[in-house]
Every structure is written in structure tokens, then in C-alpha cells.
Amino acid sequence: MICYFCFHCRLLICQLPTVIIVIESLVKNVMIGWMQSMDSSEEQQTGSTTPLDVRLVDVAFERLEEMIVTRQLPPNTMVSELQLSAELKMGRTPIREALQRLRQIGFVEMQPRRGTMVCGTDIRQQLELLEVRRPLEELVARCAALRASDEERRGLSELSKNIRNAAAEGDVINYLRINRQIHEKEVQAAHNGMLTNVMAASHAQSRRFWYQNIQQNKAFDEGADCHSRVLEAIIAGNVELAIDSVRDLMQFLERLTRSTLAEFSNSSW
Template identity: 60%
Template sequence: MKKNSSARKASQGEQASQPDQLLADVAFVQIEEMIITRKLPPGSMISESQLAAEMEMGRTPVREALQRLRQIGFVEMLPRRGTLVAGVDIRQQLELLEVRRPLEELVVRVAALRATPEEREHLRKLARQMITAAERGDMEAWIRTGGEIHDAEVHATHNSMLITSMLPIHAQSRRFWYYYIVQNRAYVEGAKLHSDVLTAIAEGDGERAVVAAQGLMQFIERFTRSALDTF
């Protein structure tokens, strides 16, 4: 992405314009990906100026993106030191699952009811995509598709509060899975369970979607506990 005049003005400390807000969205996605894939590993310090240079934008959108990442627990702001990439806490993942389980059931039930025909077809496509990634043992594609599935499911609810609530939960889950899935190689089982949920939503069967989501959450909790025992 080329550095435009709006980004240059923001980097000089002027008030962010609409293009700067769009750049902040881009910066958020890119930095989040760097943290999830451990290109920015836990415990490392983040340089705003270096990230701005790498992404060819001003420091203002980068700073805003980091503030949003702080809100979902990806980074910590340390006084007089800078921005630190937060660690991954397995026990915190178990706490997260307590919150996530009932919300996931609500998401899939509402999505099965409200999804548009286009959204239902997209969910079917994502189910096939995840199965293919699992069969190939392609972790990168598996994790990326998982993120797309989360986004597609919550947006299919057409409920802005659910979308906002699930954003940090799913982000933390993706980060955990990226590191620990390679230890267990549970690609195929996870893909099948995700596929069951997506298929039920696509077919408009809310009750079956909830049952499938419960099975998926049981698998995730089992996987998380095994990671806790291992590490």
C-alpha cells in the first residue's frame, strides 16, 4: 500500500481523516496477523515507527490499531517503555471458553435463522475449504479459514452486539490455535466439527447447529486442557 497524503499528515500529528481511519483498519488486520503468526512473538516490544515504515503509512493509524489490539488483549502499553506483545495464557483460554460456549450457541442459532442465501452458500464454501486444508495438513490455510468462518458466522446473525462481543473472543482463540494446533495436529477432527456447524447453519437448522456447536466446544476444551497438561 502506497503512503498517501492523508497518512503523511497523520504522521505529523494532525487529526486523522477518513483515509487515515481506513489505514487504521488495514494496520489492525496486518498487525493482528503478525501477532497471531508469531512474526511479532510474545514478549517482544513493538516499534510504531518501524511498523509504519513496513506498512507504508503514518504512525497515527498504527497507533490507533495498537490501541484496538490492546482492547482485545494482544498487546500491553507499558509506561515509558512502549508496546509489548502479550503472552498466551492457557488457563485464561479455559476462562474464555466459559464465556464463549453460550455465546457460540446463540450465534449459530441466530445465524441459522437470519443468514441470507448468499451467506449460507459462503458458509458451505468455507466448510469445504477447511476440510481441504485439514486433509492437506495446511496449518496456515486451516487457521486462516477458521478466522473467515468466525467472521462469516457472526455476521450472519445480523446482530451488531454479537459481532462486537465475539471479536476479541475469536481473536484470542485464533492466536491460541495457531501455536498449539501444530503440537496436536488435530486438523481433521476440528475441520469436521466446524463443517457440521456450518452445514447446519446453511440448512437453517438452528437446533442441529447448537448441538454441533456444543460438540465443537467440547473438542476445543479437550484440546485446550491437553495443551495445559503438555506445557
């Protein structure tokens, strides 16, 4: 008799190096949040500064993330708080906090005496990331199918239509924006705070990879179809179908990644 628990233990051990990165990112995010709350408390007591508007940091983070994903800030580019503050017409404090969050998900690297550098992407790392995502995406789908509210299911239904429309238009930027919304809303519908933190980094890294590769592989329609089937199963509350649809989606993503890797290997000869 095969031990189900042992099988998953072995799977986890195989994926341990990448899992450690995800867990390390989660721990760092928690610590940063705690430190920010302590700083905010101290500022309120001293009255020396105004507590940072968290929403402003979110806006800075989203705009910088999109600039990196769409290669407006290409890999190996050196950036500074002053430069980005002027470009985004925002104060340096939210820019600084946004850069720290981007560092936690592997988008930028802080280099002493040089500044902040935009990190590159790696195809083989994307395959490792998909290994980690697979069981987590299944868990998200399971929880969302069971726990989503009626309002959340209506929102997912709208996103299902939107992703198909974006695919038909062939607009990669709009497609990836909706893709991001889908992942965020699915995780929110799962009602598990730990999943929210863990999945954010992996989804962000995947978006960088797909921006560079999904358009040339003309995979919009198949990708949209896979996402829509996951959404429709969650909306229907069908746990088994949701998990099966996630597996189809992950197989599609792995196939596309391996195809990209093969093309890259052939072109390098």
C-alpha cells in the same frame, strides 16, 4: 421444579470475572469509536487534517494481528509505531489506531516511557475463555440459522469446503485464516451488532492459542469436521442441529486445551 433462569444466573456468576473483561472491552471499543467520530467531525470543521481512512486501519489491524498470532512478533516483544510503520509501509496514524484496537483485545500492552509490548498467552485463561464462548457461540449459531440470507448461506458453504481443504493440506496459517473468516461470516449472518463486537476479541485470543498448539496436536481434521458440521446446520436452517454441532465443537476445543495443559504440566516437572 428447577428454575431455568436461576441456572443461567448461577452460570453467569461463575463466569463473571472473564465476562467482565469481555464487557469492558466492548465498552472501551464503543467509547473509542465515539471519540474517533468526534475527532473526525472536528477535523472536517477546521480543515486541518484529512479524516483517517477506516479501511487503512482495518488493514493495519489485520496484518499486525496475524504477525502476533503467528509469532512474527513474539510475546514480550517491544514495538514502536515508527518501527511498525516502516515494516508495513504504512503511515503512523493507522498503525497507532490499530495498536489501540489490539490493546482492547489483549494482544498488546502500552507501557509508559517504554513503548508497546506484545502480551503473552495463558492456557488456563484459554479455558476461561471457552467457558464464556460456549453460550455465545450457541447464540450465534441459533441466530445465523434463523436469519442468514441466501447469499450468506452460499458463502458459508464455500467456507465449509475451504476449511476441509486447508486441514487436508496441513497449512496452519491458511487454516487459521479460514477459521477467522468462518467466525466473522457466522457472526455477520447472525445479524446482531452486539455479538459482532463481543465475539471479535474472544476469537482473536483463541487464534493465538491454536496457532501454537493445533499443529503439534495434529487436530486439523477433527477441527475442520466440527466447523463444517456447524456451517452445514446453519446453511440448512436447522437450529437444534446447529446448537448441537456448536457443543461438539466446544467440547473438542476444551479437550484439546486440557490436553495441552496436561502436556505443559508434565514437561515443567
